Amino acid sequence: MNRAPVNPLNAIVTHRRPAAPALRLVCFPHAGGSAGFFRGWSRHLAPDVELVAVQYPGRETRFTEPLVPRMADLADSLTAPLAGLAPVPTVFLGHSMGAAVAHETLLRLEAAGVTHVRRLCVSGRAADTPARPVPLTDDEIVTTVAALGGTSAEVWEDPDLREMLLPIIRNDYHLIDAYGCDPAAPPLKAGVLALTGDADPRVTPAGARAWSARTGGPFDCRVLPGDHFYLVPHAATVARLATAPF
Incomplete structure (x- = not known):
């Protein structure tokens, strides 16, 4: 398929825009995810909170754009669109791969x-997750995604759906598996809230608490009931914690 060039102007999807927002929540999806994952979160937020989500290339409204296979390129492409938003108090929320993308993007924004x-x-990512030296095969990716609960097994049994979704998920898994945070990266000025499920097979509470080393600001860690996608049944709690007063 011939795809259009990357257009970072399409990177921000606004799910709700109050007339005079007091706060903005910017959400970064997981591997294989899209901005639509957070569409229903408006009902969990105060009326004066603006809700936007990042749309990675290659899905939903950016389906015709090429996938981005490197973390540095993805974070670079998101920095200018997010810097261009009105400077109201803002919270970044990233789940799984999205946590790393949000962190890398915020490092760039603070540097600017x-x-x-x-x-x-x-959410759902340990601070010190090492890079994976050998990429997962397609079958390993499908097995991993199914085990984490991100996509139902029935989807992979449908050849058309598999053909449509697998390139996106493969790209994202290879991107995040090749990524390791630069140990020389400066601590954030923004505070950090780390969230994980108590039955997440990938993230222990200790791994979540290790994010404390990535900030010079306030830090907190909360463990909620559930697996890697604990935030689906606990969206209201996560939204409340994310947007609590600074």
Whole structure:
């Protein structure tokens, strides 16, 4: 398929825009995920909270754009669109791969002088997750995704759905598996809230608490009931914690 060039202007999807927002919540999806994952979160937020989500290339409204296979390129492409938003107090919330994308993007924004992002919420990802030296095969990716609960097994049994979804998920898994946070990266000025499920097979509470080393601001860690996608049944709680007063 011939796809259009990357257009970072399409990177932000606004799910709700109050007339005079007091706070903005910016959500970063998991591997294989899209901005639509957070569409229903408006009902969990105060009326004056703006809700936007990042749309990675290659899915939903950016389906015709090429997938981005490197973390640095993805974070670079999101920095300018997010810097261009009105400077209201802002919280970044990223789940799983999205936690790393949000962290890398915020490092770039702070380096550029952006100060209105007050909190980074990292969900479902340990701070010190090492890079994977050998990429997963397609079958290993499907097995992993099914085990984490992100996509039902029935989807992979449908040849058309598998053909449509697998390139996106493969790209994202290879991207995040090849990524390791630069140990020389400066600590964030924004505070960090780390969230994980108590039955997440990939993230222990200790791994979540290790995010404390990534910030010079306030830090908190909360463990909620559930597996890697604990935030689906606990969306209201996660939204409340993310947007609590600074």
